[in-house]
Amino acid sequence: MEDILKPVGEKVLQAAQAKGVAAEAFLLHEKELSIEVINGQVETLKQAGEMGLGVRIINNGRLGFAYSSDLSDQAVQETVNDAIKISAxxxxxxxxxFPTAAASYPKMNIIDNDISQMTLEEKIEMAREVEHIARAYDKRVSIIERSGYDDNEYTALIMNTNGLYACERGNSCGLYIFLVAEENADAQNGFSMMINKKIKDLNPSLVGKEAGYRAVRSLQARKIKSARIPCILEPYVTTRFMGLLAQMVDAESVQKGKSMFAGKVGDPVAASVFNLVDDATYKDGIGSFPFDGEGVPARRNVIIKNGILQGFLYDTYSAQKDGQQSTANAVRGSFRSLPYIGTTNFIIEPGHANPEQMIGDLEKGFYITEVMGMHTANPISGDFSVGAAGIMIENGEMTYPVRGVTIAGNLGSFFQDIETVGNDLRFYGGRAAPTVRLKSLSIAGE
Amino acid sequence: MLNKRTLARVLDEALKKGGDFAEIYIEEKQGNNIFCEDNRIEKINSGREKGAGIRVVKDGNTAYVYTNDLSSRGLCEAAAIANHAAGSKTNRQPEEIAFSLKQPTFNIECKRLPNEVAFDEKIKHVLAANRAARNLSDEIRQVTVAIGDMNKKVQIANSDGELAEEERCRVRMIVNTVAAREGIIQTGYESAGGVCGWELLDKVSFEDLAEKAADLSIKMLSARSAPAGRMPVVMSSSAGGTMVHEACGHGLEADLVQKGLSVYKHKKGQQVAADGVSVIDDATIDGKYGSFCFDDEGNYGQRTVLINKGELQQYMYDRLTASKDGTKSTGNGRRESYQEKPITRMSNTFIVPGNDDPEEVIKSTKAGLLVKKMGGGQVNTTNGDFVFDVQEGYIIEDGEIKYPVRGATLTGNGPEVLRNIDRVGNDLGFSIGVCGKDGQGVPVSDAQPTIRIRELTVGGTLMGDSPQVKRIRRK
Known part of the structure; x- marks a missing residue:
């Protein structure tokens, strides 16, 4: 693929240099396969490939960007011209x-040849097995909303007029299922997903069972009275909160006054048991890649250490503004947009506590298994108020499921209130968290 | 766009070894985005893209292939992959498909095409909006203004011989403001947009929108914390229809109903809402953000009465879900782009206005929450549970609007809320948005009159004054 993409990139740089502007070409080739299975039947099978070009121009400090899915000579020339026009x-x-050429890139094993070698029929079989296991888990599992297998393969090439050149190919695969369990007119959702770099690590049975378990345990949920009690967050719930955390440690948000962490480097922003890293070199991490969306070499960044804020995530622009080095956190969703600051493998580091013990220690508490409306939380003020469901803890035991409550508070005290971190790190895509326990949260019920 | 001969060839290839239905969807789009923050034009993005999606349906199952190679050879290759993936094995007699071009039932007018308006002019409006928001007060710390426009030509042809073509222009503008005072930070948000060209500027002043957003963020600085507990909630028409879209609309999409994922399954003909409540989905309203003449399967967009005076009348269908139920598509088959298969989606969804005077609805409310502007929301269609963020809320006491509150969320259950609507105003207010489902975003609008819900759970940071709470505080 590199031999197809590279000449296009060279044409971009030549066209830009002929007009006397600095330029960067980003080329992406992607292939995807997705299989959705219902009742053992392949309901949807999608196969596709696409290629595209995004051109960034810097013209006397002015930025221009244009993209095209057409890589013909004429379209490439027009795209460069559009980007220059826009820069005015x-x-x-x-x-x-633009970043300068890198001395070297970390060597990573990010391609699993078994993914492309496994037959379509074998992949369909894995998706079927997820569904089969889930249905067999409990007779109350009544509806399979979606169940399937996905994989993708991508080649990214970046080159700029500073002489930077980077090209790499990666792939990944995954299984997922969304289902519903029903009992006495009550219906509850359950899901599970597993995204891996290696296809041999996919485990259909685990995925099917977990989804069934999640749905069944929520059946016959009650409502509760308002309370302020200790809460334990399932890793999945914590990864939802990490979406807000990602915004708060994004240097652009900080520079623009859109993060409550602004000006707090060196200060305690979380409990001392709390450690947060972003690591694009994490072994077999779904976000691992040797370079970022601008071609800067991947690295491991410690963001919060023992509760103390160490620094922010930077791309080249925001780093330049703060007199810092880029942390290689420029990400690109596709060739259609400018790079922006984002996370790679974003990890709350595990502690030593056994999750079962964390529950067992509580006389009364709330085990949160689901949050709704997380996007309504405000990363600037830190205020959040989200819908939640979970399981009551009484005398160290999980007792009955609860739904229809709201948990509310401020993210500032939320992270300070974490008192115990579990040893059970769990990945959800590019985010990972262990079980965590908070001193208390305000729960609004009836 | 392709000629009929090429279309026929591709579809023939797509059904070569059998299959019940084949379709090709071709899209050519050109779009621009301008983004202003920190008092400067920070990003401009412009691009062009074309691609095709080919679908083969066999026994209700779909094989979907997309490509951006629009050459006759490239498309036939994609069609062959789709046909193979559909698992068809029997050779089929080739038959020439005779296409008839569907005539549009109405014209969506676009007077000033996105590419015919210069960047200079668009930027002038962006900067004016930025200034208007900042001029309102020194407490405005940040303003972002984003405008976007898109010109999209689609061509849809299928093995039934249907051929539809449509050109859709869409423009929108979004303002976000941040206000700060003594460590308190609040945000404001306003948006406008439609299926139209930049003649939208004749109807909507971007400066006014920006001022409104800024005003809201300042107002919320002095807001008190929202109370928590069950209380009556008046939703003003200015709140838009987020609630009806999320808490009701999604549950009426036939794919969710058929999979058993909707609280409204098996409820046709039953009373699912209060008598005064009717809900309609209408793709044919002039210029609204979710309007279209043809849906993304080439079916006519239409006005569908979903709930009539509280009784569930109809679900929203695309082609596939309609054939499963032995009925016709309601023109609700939509997709984000050529990269996605069409699924059942809303267009412009609203609660029909009633007879009550909105001011009188507030006056007759002894105590409760008035919602003037909604934020985002999320719904679990299986059981109807939802949560919404309130952007602009006020406490009502003795029929009067007393003071603003911030940080409120509404937690409830869709069907329960629809049954609990006891007043329906004679006004109607729209809001626009991009609705996400199965990873696909499509532009929609939604609306409602001023309504009152007898009781709803309001979540907030302030604890209610109930005995239980006191007991816990003492502990």
Missing amino acids: YTDSDEFNI
Whole structure:
């Protein structure tokens, strides 16, 4: 694939240099396969491939961007011209620069040849097994909403007029299931997913069972009275909160005054048991790649250590503005948009506590298994108020399921209130968290 | 766009070894985005893209292939993959498909095409909006203004000989403001947009929108914390229809109903809402953000009465779900792009206005929460549970609007809320958004009159004054 993408990138740089502007070409080729199974039948099978080009231009400090899915010579020339035209309208900014050529990139094993070698029929069989196991888990599992197998393969190439050149190919695969369990007119959802770098690590049985377990345990949920009690967050719930955390440690948000962490480097922002890293080199991590969306070499970044804020996540622009190095956190969703700051493998590091013991220690508490409306939380003020469901803990035991409550508070005290971190790190895509216990949270019920 | 001969060839290839139905969807789009933050034009993004999606349906199951190679050879290759993936094995007699071009039932007018309006002019409006928001107060710390436009041409042809073509222009504008005072930070948000060209500027002033957003963020600085507990909630028409879209609309999408994932399954003909409540999905409203003449399967967009005076009348269907139920598509088959298969989606969804005077609805409320602006929301369609964020809320006491509150969320259950609506105003307010489902985002609008819900759970940071709470505090 590199031999197809590279000449296009060279044409971009030549066209830009002929006009006397600095440029970067980002080329992406993607292949995807998705299989959705219902009742053992392949309900949807999708296979596709696409290629595209995104061009960034810096013209006397002014940034221009244009993209195209057409890679013909004429379209490439037009895309460069559009990007230059656009640069006339943006404001000049001395911090707009492209990264310089990297001395080297970390060596990573991010391609699993078994993924492309496994037959379509074998992949369909795995998806069927997920569904079969889930249905067999409990007779109350009544509806399979979606169940399936996905894989993708991508080649990313970045080159710029500073002489930077980076190209790499990666792939990944996954299984997922969304289902419903029903009992006495009550219906509850359950899901599970497993995304892996290696296809031999996919475990259909685990995925099927977990989804069944999640749905069944929530059946016949009650409502509870408002209370302020200790809470334990399932790893999945914590990864939902990490979406907000990602925004709060994004240098652009910080520079623009959109993060409550602004000006707090060196300060305690979380409990001392709390450690947060972003690591693009994490072995077999779904977010692992040798370079970021601007071609900067991947690295491991410690963001919060023993509760103390160490620094933020930077791309080249925001780093230049703060007099820092890029942390290689420029990400690109596709060739259609500019790179932006994002996380790679974003991890709350596990502690030593046994999750069962964390529950067993509580006389009364709430085990949170689901949060709804997380996007309504405010990363600037830190205020959040989200819908939640979970299981009551009484005398160290999980007792009855609860739904229809709201948990509310401020993220500032939320992270300070973490008193115990479990030893059970669990990945959900590029985010990972162990079980955590909070001193208390305000729960609004009836 | 392709000629009929090529379309026929591709579809023939797609059904070569059998299959019940084949379709090709071709899309060519050109779009621009301008983004202003920190008082400067920070990003402009412009791009063009074309691609095709080919679908083969066999026994209700779908094989979908997309490509951005629109050459006749590239498309036939994609069609062959789709046909193979559909698992068809029997050779079929080739038959020439005779296409008839569907005539549009109405024209969505676009006077000023996105590409015919210069960047200079668009930027002028963006900067004016930025200034208007900042001029309102020194407490406004940040303003972001984003405008986007898109021109999309689609061509849809299928093995039934249907051929539809449509050109859709869409423009929108979003303002976000951040206000700060003594460590308190609040945000404001306003948006406008439609299926139209930049003549939208004749109807909507971006400066007014920006001022409204800024005003809201400032107002919320002095808001008190929202109370928690069960209380009557008046939702003003200015709140838009987020609630009806999320808490009701999704549950009426036939794919969710058929999979048993909707609280409204098996409820046709039953009373599912209060007498005064009727809900309609209408793709044919002029210029609204979710409007279209043809849906993304080439079916006519239409006005569908979903709930009539509280009684469930109809679900929303696309082609596949309709054939499963032995009925016709309601023109609700939509997709984000050529990369996705069409699924059942809403267009413009609203609660029909009633007879009550909105001011009188507030006056007749002894105590409760008035919601003037909604934030985001999420719903579990299986059981109807939802949670919504309130952007702008006020406490009502003795029929009067007393003071603003912040941080409130509404937690409840869709069917329960619809049954508990006891007042329906004679006004109607729209909001726009991009609705996400199965990973696909499509533009929609939604609306409602001022309504009152007898009782709803309001979550907030302030604990209620109930005995239980006191007991816990003493502990």
